[in-house]
Amino acid sequence: HIADSTVRRLSAYLRFLEDFEHRGLTTISSDELAKQGGTTSAQVRKDLSFFGSFGKRGLGYSVPELSGRLREILGLSQHWRVIIIGAGKIGAALAQYRGFRQRGFSIVAAYDNNPEKIGRTLEGIPVRDIAQIEHDIQREAPEIAVLTVPAEAAQPMLDRLVRAGIHAILNFAPTQLQAPPEVTVKTVNMAMELEGLSFALTNRE
Amino acid sequence: HIADSTVRRLSAYLRFLEDFEHRGLTTISSDELAKQGGTTSAQVRKDLSFFGSFGKRGLGYSVPELSGRLREILGLSQHWRVIIIGAGKIGAALAQYRGFRQRGFSIVAAYDNNPEKIGRTLEGIPVRDIAQIEHDIQREAPEIAVLTVPAEAAQPMLDRLVRAGIHAILNFAPTQLQAPPEVTVKTVNMAMELEGLSFALTNRE
Ligand SMILES: NC(=O)c1ccc[n+]([C@@H]2O[C@H](COP(=O)([O-])OP(=O)(O)OC[C@H]3O[C@@H](n4cnc5c(N)ncnc54)[C@H](O)[C@@H]3O)[C@@H](O)[C@H]2O)c1
Ligand SMILES: NC(=O)c1ccc[n+]([C@@H]2O[C@H](COP(=O)([O-])OP(=O)(O)OC[C@H]3O[C@@H](n4cnc5c(N)ncnc54)[C@H](O)[C@@H]3O)[C@@H](O)[C@H]2O)c1
Structure with a gap:
């Protein structure tokens, strides 16, 4: 069972990623996501680990790939x-x-x-x-x-x-x-x- | 610094305590508070520990005393x-x-x-x-x-x-x-x- 506070953070990460996409940035580190979300990069990695493996250590996450995955996880790819x-x-x-x-x-x-x-x-x-x-x-x-x-x-x-x-x-x-x-x-x-x-x-x- | 999710839980504990007060119940255990709040009794004790010591192990919490303290902590004793x-x-x-x-x-x-x-x-x-x-x-x-x-x-x-x-x-x-x-x-x-x-x-x- 995934806690409500984890789902809230996923929604927040998605909004930051959308903002990055909007500004043409293609990669983001777990530190940057953590800073935006008022949490730690360990918490970011833990939150995402429930849903598979993302990003490469040291290289960060691909913005379009991670935002696509989060949209799917949150059920936003459907109506x-x-x-x-x-x-x-x-x-x-x-x-x-x-x-x-x-x-x-x-x-x-x-x-x-x-x-x-x-x-x-x-x-x-x-x-x-x-x-x-x-x-x-x-x-x-x-x-x-x-x-x-x-x-x-x-x-x-x-x-x-x-x-x-x-x-x-x-x-x-x-x-x-x-x-x-x-x-x-x-x-x-x-x-x-x-x-x-x-x-x-x-x-x- | 106290996390937002802790403060939300304090608000939720206060509402359960008010409901208990309403029903004339004078003591509540950390297990009961935890069950109502969808959390664990360890989390209840941890949340309250930031603000001093409450209740006696095994005897539970006094409903009027704890609800009064939570109202004060949340700033609800003023206007x-x-x-x-x-x-x-x-x-x-x-x-x-x-x-x-x-x-x-x-x-x-x-x-x-x-x-x-x-x-x-x-x-x-x-x-x-x-x-x-x-x-x-x-x-x-x-x-x-x-x-x-x-x-x-x-x-x-x-x-x-x-x-x-x-x-x-x-x-x-x-x-x-x-x-x-x-x-x-x-x-x-x-x-x-x-x-x-x-x-x-x-x-x-
Ligand atoms: N309606 C909803 O259910 C809902 C839900 C979630 C979020 N929101 C958000 O809440 C906000 C308000 O939504 P709404 O539906 O009530 O919109 P609305 O257009 O009905 O109300 C906005 C009000 O703000 C006033 N206003 C605009 N600029 C102002 C300024 N500089 N100074 C003072 N007043 C100003 C407008 O005259 C208007 O009365 C929006 O940001 C919206 O995205 C609304
Ligand atoms: N207004 C707010 O800003 C606000 C804020 C937080 C929470 N709330 C809560 O939201 C709820 C609605 O608040 P409101 O201010 O819009 O109240 P309201 O009285 O304006 O609206 C309630 C509506 O529900 C309808 N209704 C009542 N019983 C119904 C039933 N059995 N079936 C179908 N419709 C029914 C009424 O005809 C009315 O149109 C309340 O529970 C209130 O406590 C309101």
Whole structure:
């Protein structure tokens, strides 16, 4: 099992490599990758070792080869269909974010139970009635669901999505969600992000 | 220096402890904390050891005492003033989020450079002209700024905020920001969160 923090670093390494590619640089050392990622070159080598052997000691890594491999490992060489559950303030913002499409995640639709929201579109993304979610998942087979419903609606909604066949969920509700082992749930907790800052402000040397 | 992943775990332990407190449980073992946090009891003891000695081996930790200490360590026993820069889709959603106030983070104001947005209020939070930001920081001394401007505006805005005296920034723009050592910058990259899911879907056993 690969730790979440390792996957986060792989995503960060890929972004540095893309930046290097953009600047026409063709090789990068594990030291440079480590420096950019705020980690050590031993950690870089360890992170990559899970996925095969890369680069030659002393010569560094080939930028196009490593970025291609990381894209494959992260599943970015394919296209993912995403649905957003809860077309409220956060859901609507995410539905209209162009940054997802650039990485191969396309938002298929948003869902809501509020009649005033159903039937609208958000920069082309339709807001549909949550009552038809099972029928739509069957028909369109989205792989990822983003949960932007109120906290008390999150667990019942996760259960419903898992029963309908969804195996990956990005949750924004500030609550601990339970899911069967074959389902991956990641929670973004914005308040916890701010706690990282209050920690730094409180523990400044 | 304490790693980001350690601080994230402290925030997660605090939430479990609050849940235990809520249920009237008065002691918790490092095993239980570890299980909840998806880590090991050795890691729990190591994380806490940076901040002094807690609990007695074999007896576990006192829930109220440890949660009180963690609140202090994370800086949650005081009140933080937050400003939001960029009152667009994400900025407006964050300005109206009640979850921040509950953890002691209060949104003072949002700022924008679009005349159509300046002068509005977002559930009581005023949208002010970015031109007056230095004057307001001087007068109201917010400690934290949230950056929800387009990517190309993010670095110039960070520089401006640092010059005006801000030392902690939560960034949503998908770009690597440079800041002096005494300034803490945390970036929430939503696309990277989805990459954690595409990784799991691609590497399923
Ligand atoms: N606004 C933020 O900045 C922010 C930040 C962090 C976390 N969150 C969390 O994200 C979630 C959404 O927040 P928001 O501010 O967008 O709230 P919101 O009230 O604006 O949006 C919630 C939406 O979900 C819909 N909904 C409610 N129950 C539903 C159901 N059973 N099926 C389908 N749709 C349903 C509502 O009609 C509404 O449109 C909440 O859990 C909140 O705590 C929000
Ligand atoms: N919408 C999302 O779900 C989402 C998700 C992840 C990341 N982001 C990132 O967050 C940022 C904001 O995204 P958004 O969707 O809210 O965009 P948006 O265009 O809706 O909002 C940006 C706001 O910033 C204001 N602005 C621009 N330049 C400014 C300046 N120099 N000073 C003050 N205000 C300025 C604009 O007037 C606008 O109101 C972007 O960098 C985006 O890539 C957005």
